[in-house]
Amino acid sequence: MVRFMVLLASVIALLLCNIGNAASQPPTSSVSHNVVNFGAKPDGKTESTQSFLGAWAAACRSLRPATVYVPKGRYLLKAVVFNGPCKNRITVRIDGTLVAPTDYRALGNSGYWILFSKVDRISVVGGKIDAKGAGFWACRKSGKSCPVGARSMTFKGANGLEVNGLQSLNSQTMHLVINDCKNVVIRNVRMIAPDESPNTDGIHVQESTGITITSSILKTGDDCVSIGPGTKNMFMDRLLCGPGHGISIGSLGQDAVEDGVQNVTLINSLFVGSQNGIRIKSWARPSTGFVNNINYRNIVMRYVNNPIIIDQNYCPDNIGCPKQTSGIKISGVTYKNIQGTSKTKVAMTFDCSPSQKCKGIKLQDIKLRYYLNNQKAQSICKNIQGTTTGVILPYNCL
């Protein structure tokens, strides 16, 4: 236990000092296109969208590997799409901050602020992006009619993608979205939004294969990481989550025909004051989807509402699902060495579908306690089959 805590402390220390280093190296690529040379103004007030597109076009048609370089300063960008395919490898190196317009309506209704579409072999290195989401959250809260909301940075149809050292602040909706991508590495990123900001997921992944996320800090108003349908071969290491709604597989089963989630691993991570820890969540409706081969290992919970949870009865506002059961088949989920404290008395919840039992659930060395006076916690098991080894606290209900 002590050894494990020391390991985790060193992991977190390493993680913290890695953040922000990426941006401090000078551009190294052979052809560099500085956005300022295309007219961008680093004053945070003059719109620079067209200048960024100019630098992008020059880099994208380069036969040699090319860099789009953003020097120090603040650059005002409206909704922008960087389209591929490009002729060679592209690096977007950002030493400055990209800011959205103060009026949230100016990002329009496309659902995106910064979108990279169909670009292979792309690296985004360094950079801060500030979507100034507060006005949009307030609009939603007021019940007025609002735009759909913009995801801050999205990659769609990218093959061979690296995001290193990005910091994202106050996204209107999700911070970073990976959709329909292959071979993705995300490291040293930091996604920050207030606890109560709606739908500000840190990193959302769907319909993608081969995703690594390491050494990152996710403090946000919705899921720290959300893993949607069609995610395969995903590896996460050294993540810090909280505030936020946890690292979630789901929500799945919203559609009747849906791709599954398979081979997802999370290790050496820390949850602090988050609503959930490790969660699998599905709508209570029929679906062809599934969850298979999921591994959680060496995880510490501090004051987390639901440290371990499978919830297959998700039915917000009781619309579209009452009296139905989830068709999502959950199998092969291993929880190993999960320790710490629960903010509620129930530290472990397995609320599986009555029509599709959770199968092959493995628990090994689980030590979770209720935070108040370090009391014993409880567990709930419904429609679940599995095995345990080692110490299981709270009391094993499998």
Ligand SMILES: *[C@@H]1O[C@H](CO)[C@@H](O)[C@H](O)[C@H]1NC(C)=O
């Ligand atoms: C599972 O995913 C990891 C990457 O996270 C990959 O290295 C491994 O080969 C995958 N396993 C299978 C059986 O596909």
